[in-house]
Amino acid sequence: MLLQETKSTKPNFLPQTTEFPGLGQPRITSTILPPTIPLPNPPQHSQPCGQKFSLDSVTYTKLVQFSTKSGSLIYGKVAHAHMIKTAFKSCMFLLNNLLHMYCKCGEIDTARLLFDKMPKHNVISCNSLLSGYTKMGFFSKAMEVFNEARVVGLKLDKFTYAGALNVCGQTGDLLFGKLIHGLVIVSGLGAKVFLTNSLIDMYSKCGQVNKAALLFECSDDLDEVSWNSLIAGYVRIGANEEMTKLVGKMHRSGLKLNTYTLGSILKACCTNFKDSNRRGKALHAFSIKHGLDLDDVIATALLDMYAKTGDLVDAIQIFKLMSDQSIVIYNAMISGFLQGETISDEYANETFELFSKMQRKGMKPSKFTFSSMLKACNVVEAFEYGKQIHAQICKRNLQSDEFIGSALIDLYFLSGLVEDGVKCFALNPKLDIVSWTSIISGYVQNGHFGSALALFYELLSSGRKPDEFILSSMLGACSNLASPRSGQQIQGYAIKTGIGQFTIIQNSQICMYAKSGDIDSAHLTFEKMENPDVVSWSVMISSNAQHGCARKALRLFELMKGYGIAPNHITFLGVLTACSHGGLVKEGLRYFESMKKDYCITVNVRHCACVVDLLGRAGKVYKDSVTGKRAAERVIELEPQGSASYVLLYNIYNDVGIKLPATKIRELMKDRGVKKEPGLSWIEVGNKVHSFSVGDRSHPMSKVIYARLEEILERIVKIGYIEERPISSISEIKLKVSTVMNYHSEKLAVTFGILSLPASAPVRVMKNLRVCQDCHTVMKLFSKVEKREIILRDSIRFHHFREGSCSCGDYW
Template identity: 30%
Template sequence: MFKRNLSSSYSTQIDFKKRFPNKKFFKSNQEDDGVVDRLCKNKRFGEAIDVLCEERHLGEAVQLLGRVKKPPASTYCSLIQVCSQTRALEEGKKVHEHIKTSGFVPGVVIWNRLLGMYAKCGSLVDARNVFDEMPQRDVCSWNIMVNGYAEVGLVEEARKLFDEMPERDSYSWTAMVTGYAKKNQPEDALVLYSLMQKLPNSKANVFTVSSAVAAAASIPCIRSGKEIHGHIVRAGLDSDEVLWSSLMDMYGKCGCVEEARNIFDKIVDKDVVSWTSMIDRYFKSRRWREGFSLFSELVGSCTRPNEYTFAGVLNACADLTSEELGKQVHGYMTRIGFDPSSFASSSLVDMYTKCGNIESAKHVVDGCPKPNLVSWTSLIGGYAQNGEPEKSLKYFDLLLKSGTKPDHITFVNVLSACTHAGLVEKGLEYFHSITEKHGLSHTDDHYTCLVDLLARSGRFEQLTSIISEMPMKPSKFLWASVLGGCSTHGNVDLAEEAAQELFKIEPENPATYVTMANIYAAAGKWEEEVRMRKRMRDIGVTKSPGSSWTEIKRERHVFMAADTSHPMHNQIVECLGELTKKMKEEGYVPATNLVLHDVEDEQKEENLVYHSEKLAVAFAILSTQEGTAIKVFKNLRSCVDCHSAIKFISKITKRKITVRDSTRFHCFENGQCSCRDYW
């Protein structure tokens, strides 16, 4: 490939003089060899490679004249190092080829540099070829290959070489333990770490124990975590604050929040990662107050929260439906100047939508230079849940026009918007466009949304056909949607079929039993209702208690059905009594057919009056000025009677009342609901 005649070689020399007029490349062999080193030091990497290759051509020509020229080892070392640092695989291959053809005999150091260069460039095939060609290897050679395989997840190949190693050092063990941990094989990582501890000459370093701690956290295994913690102390590695952070994370993931906090308090120079991790641990353990308190400490410290911190705190506000706290966090973010394009903005949108403040969510999206997919999707879902499906679909069109590609979650929200509005044909159109227009595959969630849409519309024949043609097995959520539709339309036969499927999937879920009991009660099938309740008692399943809550002056008030514990209970009952009289005058008829017991109508009406959301609404009316909007949240789906009653209450009291149940937001105003009685 490089054969040239003598004249062409000399012409190459002339070209070099033109390219580098200020360099005397060809005075002596020593000066020629130094050029490459100087170019490498000056980061003129491409020129160095060119010089080396051209020197080879000159070397062939000069060799014909009886002169032999070979670059020194330092030249090769410099070039290989630059190739490795810049991940320049093709140039590295040129250097390797030059070594082969120049007659240079590399020592183990240069072999190892070649080996490392190929490994860092991701060419493990070339690295293995070099490894197999090496006339002699040291522990570094073995480590490079073991680590190279482990880094890309080929832990079986790495372990095979590891077991063949004539000797190992701490780097060898670290490479394997880390490789197993990254490959999501934490048990193997811990077994190997334990074996290492038993060997007399094997000493773990900071990187080894960090990987072992991460493995214990991912299982999670508190016993192994505590053993590793002991090793850290005994080995004198407990001054490393990175290890403290790893230990804190491990204890948190193992559910030992107090131990995690103890570690956190010992860290002298806490960085934002440590703060964020500890705050997140509190929230994941549902220790909300402590999480928010620690966030307040962070705000008052010298450490500035980052987007991960804000996202975690805002997600906690969304879970608690605590808009006031969310607004305070938003205000702080604005004061310190957060990036509106960060994913913390997406968490803001999600928080506002889950708290029922869709206008603020829209304002956040409008303030983003280029909203990301999560923000678009949250807003689309927010409008759907807040009873504005038309705006939901409008923002989906804007998403498409912006050039953002929707994903399967986006379509879940789009189909949900159609479901909440009863847009069956539109929903079918969007469902088919997922594959035909957008090139995505249908997921189980898409089928569940479509079946839910058809079930709510009473199109049972069509939905049974779709279920039979599904490429995957129907999930519990799909059958629950079928059951919900049957409850709305009184389809007892299909409800029984759906219930049987749900009993197979999750026999411990009380919702199935309660819904079937409701369906039997509504149909007047009291014997079947009694049998369902008996079956529920026999297997020890208990109904999740319904609860509702509202915030007044930043204080949360929680109510259970027939709750008498609230200090204002007597006033609440009196208020509901007066409201019920006025409601009946306006035409309200209690839905006594949904009460689960075969008792007198008067008793049924009394049972309906004390549902938790009615208690919360009455309390909010008593605790706020006339005309003030009310917001109530419920953990379960609202019943038909409460939905009907709150429509009348909104008209009588001239209040806007928003109720968020487990399904969606219901915005009641002047006797109407945003769901249009379709939910």
């Protein structure tokens, strides 16, 4: 469905574009000037040629204020440039307006430059800069401004203190918040209800709702904002009973429950109750009784409440009952369709239809509308539709909004267009933490782990504070890079900043340790968690399965059920994987039936693949060359450039002694230009990752590595090692098999680890392909003669070699 353009009856003074910038889009095609501002009459006497005339302060101020209000810097910058060019002496009022414009429009660096060049400042100047830094997320710089104002002796007002308290609330800095509370009292402003409300908000956001309540009870002057602030604090921590009592007390105190208070309770609180839908309906009845149900705020909150509690039928009914359907109601209905963990194509299509209907009715979509529509496009992967919406966003000059910018970054990264996602990030003037989260997560999702790490360090150097979502993504990047050292540093940073106890961080931490080969640290992290969720248990079960601890994985699953936590499809995937890797056929089939019968979980292709793998490993469908041939040929049809299926089919023919078809498979690979993925192994030593390929001699220590490898091979021959020589890859056919197998990449990497790491440290090596039979045998013997633990991760699972045996029990 193509989006329709609508005409607005209001004049648009912003540059008009037809497509989005940076992605093959045209330049500005037309510019409409702002309302005419009268210029001063030129002097009557003659002036030398080229004389420049300054405008007056009122005219300059009008231009600057227009830019501030419209969000377009062009006219304000022109006015500022003209002032500089004509050497106009600006008054404090005009300079403060300029400062406010740059802060509000997101050009905080320019604002700081202007602030530093101002001949003098007043409290308004400091308040503007403090607010600007806070809005952009530069909380430490905002507090620097606050401290500078105190040092120079400015008389701070209620707005300065409120701004500083807001920063403390945002950062959770309770200590500094208490200090500012003391300054408020000393300054004589402690009785101001405006600051009382800011203090209640600060204490609530810092997790000290009891202190906020005490301040509330001790204050003589309270308004509706005071009540709302404390109610919001109770809602934030889920203190539903206290919130209910406070609402009742507010009502008994004679304060009317206005639309904003009732709307706040409906929107923020109802979903926190166990019987949220019933309580929500009671509040709905209350609003009808008092004639508030048709108010936009209440109707929106009711619609949102029903949508969040899964009652879309009632939400749609409220939407239809509204005779005057405003943009706010449309936004609420669109958001309602996008609630929940999974969004069906049907609901996504409903949002697209609502969006088109809005435009047909002549409504102007808001920033929230566009960000919601982009979310819908991302969820159902309607990327082409998302690009059309991007064009409309640019036409309305809304791409600088932080939520829209973040959604655009998500759109292009999810569609695999990494370069376009980076352009959206670079073109966003308001790079808040949401935008940084989107691009870092996008890099991780697309496998650009190094770029994600580089961007993370850039974020830290900029002075911004990453949140739990960014740190979770970074731990994910370290997991995929198998870089425990970097992961430990990020974990340390999370603990230092006070967000290490977030469940999302701890879950990522478990995954990072497990994928890096340190299952013991993964267990330790899990055991320290106070409230592990279904993700925590699922990650732990899957990690044990990957490390060959099948029985331990199943014990965790039973323990999870004992705690009353319902497993999901990912949990069962981990359980089935454990059964497959442990050869537990009966248990695996029983769990497979249980997920359908006892938990009504829909079986997907990954679950079926696990069961097939389980049966295959147990010999139930083993060495069936006819079925294997048919399956391999089908995979080749589906993935003609994938080398694994060719190699598999070659080995099937070769194992049963059919040489001619095997040769033809090699020729087919050559004709199609299909190349087998080269085997690579890598190991992290110190701050560097060392990579090896088969027969690799590029490493600076290669002579020492090969000498030590030959020495260890001689030692294991003496204790009974006999080299196995299966043809495991087409690329090895023309080479001397023993030479190739002796110098497989994992043998070189393990030998380097033995040379470089302390004797007490385990040797952890990662490999991109499956480990061959000979290397598996060699690693067991290496662990025995060297008396150290060797941990090898191949493309499927982990192998822990200790004292001549492997955790997989030779079953892989």
